[in-house]
Amino acid sequence: MIVNTNRTKKIRVLPGFKLTLGFTVFYLGLIVLIPLSAVFWKTSSLTWAEFWHTVTMPVALASYRLTFGASFFAALVNAVFGFIVAWVLVRYEFYGKTLVDALVDLPFALPTAVAGITLASLYAKAGWIGQWLEPLGIKVANTQLGVFVALTFIGLPFIVRTVQPILEDLDPELEEAAASLGANRWQVFWRIIFPLLTPALLTGFTLAFARALGEYGSVIFIAGNIPLKTQITPVVIMGELDMYDYAKATAIAVVMLVVSFILLLSVNVLQWWTNRHNTTSLA
Amino acid sequence: MTPAATTFHAAARTGHRRSTTESPTVRWLLIGVALVFLSLFLFIPLVAVFTQAFAKGTGFYIKTISDPMALSAIKLTFIAAVIAVPLNCVFGVSAAWAIAKFDFRGKNILLTLIDLPFSVSPVIAGLIYVLVFGAQGWLGLYLNADHPKFPWLAGWLNDHNIQIIFAVPGIVLATIFVTFPFVARELIPLMQAQGRNEEEAARVLGASGWQMFWRVTLPNIKWGLLYGVILCNARAMGEFGAVSVVSGHVRGRTNTIPLHIEALYDDYNFTGAFAMASLLALLALVTLALKLWVENKNAALNEVETEV
Numbered sequence: 001m002i003v004n005t006n007r008t009k010k011i012r013v014l015p016g017f018k019l020t021l022g023f024t025v026f027y028l029g030l031i032v033l034i035p036l037s038a039v040f041w042k043t044s045s046l047t048w049a050e051f052w053h054t055v056t057m058p059v060a061l062a063s064y065r066l067t068f069g070a071s072f073f074a075a076l077v078n079a080v081f082g083f084i085v086a087w088v089l090v091r092y093e094f095y096g097k098t099l100v101d102a103l104v105d106l107p108f109a110l111p112t113a114v115a116g117i118t119l120a121s122l123y124a125k126a127g128w129i130g131q132w133l134e135p136l137g138i139k140v141a142n143t144q145l146g147v148f149v150a151l152t153f154i155g156l157p158f159i160v161r162t163v164q165p166i167l168e169d170l171d172p173e174l175e176e177a178a179a180s181l182g183a184n185r186w187q188v189f190w191r192i193i194f195p196l197l198t199p200a201l202l203t204g205f206t207l208a209f210a211r212a213l214g215e216y217g218s219v220i221f222i223a224g225n226i227p228l229k230t231q232i233t234p235v236v237i238m239g240e241l242d243m244y245d246y247a248k249a250t251a252i253a254v255v256m257l258v259v260s261f262i263l264l265l266s267v268n269v270l271q272w273w274t275n276r277h278n279t280t281s282l283a
Numbered sequence: 284m285t286p287a288a289t290t291f292h293a294a295a296r297t298g299h300r301r302s303t304t305e306s307p308t309v310r311w312l313l314i315g316v317a318l319v320f321l322s323l324f325l326f327i328p329l330v331a332v333f334t335q336a337f338a339k340g341t342g343f344y345i346k347t348i349s350d351p352m353a354l355s356a357i358k359l360t361f362i363a364a365v366i367a368v369p370l371n372c373v374f375g376v377s378a379a380w381a382i383a384k385f386d387f388r389g390k391n392i393l394l395t396l397i398d399l400p401f402s403v404s405p406v407i408a409g410l411i412y413v414l415v416f417g418a419q420g421w422l423g424l425y426l427n428a429d430h431p432k433f434p435w436l437a438g439w440l441n442d443h444n445i446q447i448i449f450a451v452p453g454i455v456l457a458t459i460f461v462t463f464p465f466v467a468r469e470l471i472p473l474m475q476a477q478g479r480n481e482e483e484a485a486r487v488l489g490a491s492g493w494q495m496f497w498r499v500t501l502p503n504i505k506w507g508l509l510y511g512v513i514l515c516n517a518r519a520m521g522e523f524g525a526v527s528v529v530s531g532h533v534r535g536r537t538n539t540i541p542l543h544i545e546a547l548y549d550d551y552n553f554t555g556a557f558a559m560a561s562l563l564a565l566l567a568l569v570t571l572a573l574k575l576w577v578e579n580k581n582a583a584l585n586e587v588e589t590e591v
Contacts (some may be wrong), residue, residue, distance in 0.1 A: 010577075013483045014384050015492035023383040024393070027374045031459055032399055038414040038421055039407070081320040082355060088317040092310055100318070102575045107327050108514075109567035111521025113541040114560040118328045121557075131321070153324050176365060185305055214404025216524035217541070221548065234406040234486050236523065237326075239408065241528060246419060253407045260402040268395060 039257060042250040054251040060112045063233040064255075066144055070232075071212035074151035082159025083197075088158070090167045104161070107154050112217025119150050120221035142224030147232060150218040156207030162204035166274070167199055199274035206270060210263040214256065300434025315496045328379070329564065336561035339554045347547075347558040356543035357562070359451065363526075363539065364519040367458040371515055380500075384482065385473030394471070400463040408460045409528025416447040416456075449531030454539065457525040462515045469511030470504055477503055506584065509578045517570040521563055 043051060054060070088094075089101050107115065121131045123140035133140060140146045170193065178188045216234040223230040231239075235257055240249035305313070331453060337344055347353060382390060400408065414419045447453050481503065485495040501508075523541040531537045535547060540563055547556040 002464055003583055012385065014479060014497075015486070016380060017385045017387075020377040021385070021387070024378040024381055027377075028393075028396060031456075031463060032396070033334050035411040035415050035460070036399070036403070038411050041421065042414050081316070084313055085317045086322060088314050091304070092314055094314055098575075100321060102328075102571050103321070103325050105574065106329065106567060109521075109570045110329075111523060111541050111567070113523040113544050113562045114332060114521070114563050114567075116330065116523075117544060117556055117560060118335075118552075122328060122331055123555065128327065142292065153328070210402055214402070214407070216404065216406050217528075234404050237404075237406050237410065237461050239526070241413070246417070249410060250414065253404075256404055256407060259565055260404070261354065264395065264398065264402040268589050 003127065014042060035256075039250055040252055042246060043254050046247055046251060050247075051251050054248045055196035055255050059227050059231065060233070060236055060252055060255075062228045063231050063236045063267065066147060066230065067213055067233045069149050070144060070147040071209050071215075074148050074155050074212050075205050075209040078155045078159050078208050079201060081199065082156060082204065082208075082239070083163055086160045088162040088165055105157050107156050107247060112154070112215070113221075114148065115153055116216040116221035119146075119153060119218065122267075123149060123222060141222055142230060143228065144223075144230055147219055147230060150222050151212040151215060154215055154218050155212050158208035158211065159201065159204035162200045163197055166200040168249055170196060203267060203270040203274055205262060206267050210260060210267070284306050332557060332561055332564045335554060335557035338557070343554060344558045344561075348562065349554045352535045352538070353543060353559060356538045356540050356559075358541045359537070360453065360520050360541075362451070362575050363455050363458040364516055366517050367454050367462050367519045368457060370513060371462055372508070372512055373577075374463070375468075375470050375511055376504075378467045379470035379474045380473050380505075383477075397464050397467050400460055405461060405522065405524025406528060408525040409457050412453055412529050413448055416453065419446075420448075433549070448529055449533075451536060453529035454526050454537065457529045458519050458522055461522050461525050462519045465515035465518065466508065466511035469514070473504060473507040492513050503571050506577050506581050510574065510581075513570055513573050513577070517566060520566060 027046075046054070085104065089097065089104075120141060122128050123133070123146060125131070125141070127141075130140060138145070140149055146159055174196075175188050175193055177198075178192050179185075184193070214234060216238075219232055220235060223232065223235075225231050225235050233252065236253050237249045237256075240252070304310075348357075378393075381387075382393065413420060418520055445452075481499050482495055485499045490498070521541060522539075523545070527542060527545070530539070530542055532542065532546070533541075534540070538546060539560055544556050544559045544563075547559060549554075
């Protein structure tokens with residue numbers, strides 16, 4: 001984000017500042033801020049003890065462990081393979097590259113319910129992929145592994161799309177200089193390229209992780225939603241809502257929201273770091 | 284995509300600096316790993332949707348998607364998108380104008396707040412509207428017919444049988460929330476990069492505000508706007524979690540396509556569920572194709588500009 005700060009004193013020639021900013025703030029308040037604040041209003045109807053009891057009940061604790069664990073490992077796997085995909089798409093030429101590049105965004109475009117039933121059927125005992133894993137003793141459907149598979153699917157584009165543009169803009173002279181000074185290819189990658197890509201990689205990882213934490217549609221079909229075992233936190237919230245226990249649902253939602261806000265903040269800090277990193281590396 | 288057809292233009296182009304690229308073995312290996320990973324998570328699922336959709340033949344497929352319940356789900360999905368997309372479009376243009384063309388305090392906070400809906404779980408997005416409009420909710424307490432406050436409004440809503448949660452308005456609101464940032468996010472960086480010189484010139488030459496907007500700003504941002512609208516629409520039509528919370532799950536009345544897919548799946552009508560899912564998968568493919576087309580358009584536009 002480019003923000004000009006040294007022009008503030010200039011006379012405004014362009015019209016519509018008050019109108020557009022006014023509408024923006026009004027619409028943001030109406031659609032996002034007021035409804036979101038209802039969460040905190042509803043939670044305040046609970047005492048601190050009730051709140052703590054709700055957010056630490058065994059079903060909730062088990063769901064945090066699963067949600068955070070599966071999201072973390074899914075983001076990690078995506079960091080490794082997403083990096084390779086980005087590398088291959090930027091550096092090499094192969095038949096069908098344009099198509100592959102376009103399809104990377106599929107998890108963004110494909111509705112989560114569609115992804116959910118598809119993954120569930122692929123990894124079922126008799127499914128296309130499940131039938132090969134079954135003899136090996138690997139069960140995916142209705143297990144925690146299933147949650148991980150679904151979260152890997154939805155997090156896939158984040159790493160590729162954050163690393164790709166940085167890799168494209170990388171100055172080839174840096175690599176040439178290192179090579180001409182006697183560094184071998186592995187040293188060039190590890191000492192020159194990788195450090196330059198680290199901020200982008202971390203941003204992509206955080207985005208994928210944050211997205212996975214809140215994911216619902218693609219997970220519920222493959223996970224089986226067994227309490228204490230394969231229930232992710234959004235499913236626990238949904239369960240409380242189905243019992244019309246809004247206070248409990250909201251208390252758990254607050255825990256998730258706080259974590260999401262912290263992650264949103266880290267993404268902003270990381271992006272700021274990425275921008276700074278790139279400007280210094282270019283200078 | 285067969286390995287035999289793989290060519291290495293990169294090697295030919297950069298032959299004079301062989302030390303800055305990998306050996307062919309490493310290249311093959313990396314391309315192989317990338318394609319296996321993508322096949323497992325992208326290509327196979329995509330093929331599976333369409334194969335399973337037609338598992339019981341074309342007749343069954345047509346019967347499933349022309350069922351009255353299915354048609355009503357398709358209709359409701361379109362209604363939600365037709366309301367949510369234009370509203371978020373107006374918001375996106377307006378927010379981008381204020382943020383990109385003017386300087387004011389708190390701009391970074393505003394940018395973060397606009398991104399907020401992306402970091403909220405869909406289930407929570409639905410929950411907040413239940414908390415506001417539900418029977419025990421904030422406004423619900425005022426709108427409830429038993430409650431003395433605003434009896435005229437409650438009576439009017441009751442007389443006209445207007446319900447927000449577990450009904451169509453709730454679905455529309457949840458859809459607006461989850462698609463809120465799409466257009467704004469696309470336009471803000473674009474308009475910041477374009478600066479304000481062209482608009483300032485138009486104003487100095489005597490154009491009115493609207494003339495400037497229609498003749499200078501809009502032509503400049505049309506591809507970015509289209510891009511945002513495409514992404515916004517895809518999410519609006521495909522949203523599941525948030526809509527699931529606020530919908531009453533009344534088949535034929537408050538089910539959207541994704542909710543209808545779930546209902547069919549829960550009835551063990553898997554082929555039917557995949558038939559409905561194939562409609563949304565098709566929408567996803569059209570979205571990706573349009574996205575590619577707009578990107579090429581944009582790249583061509585940028586090239587022309589740099590040449591000039």
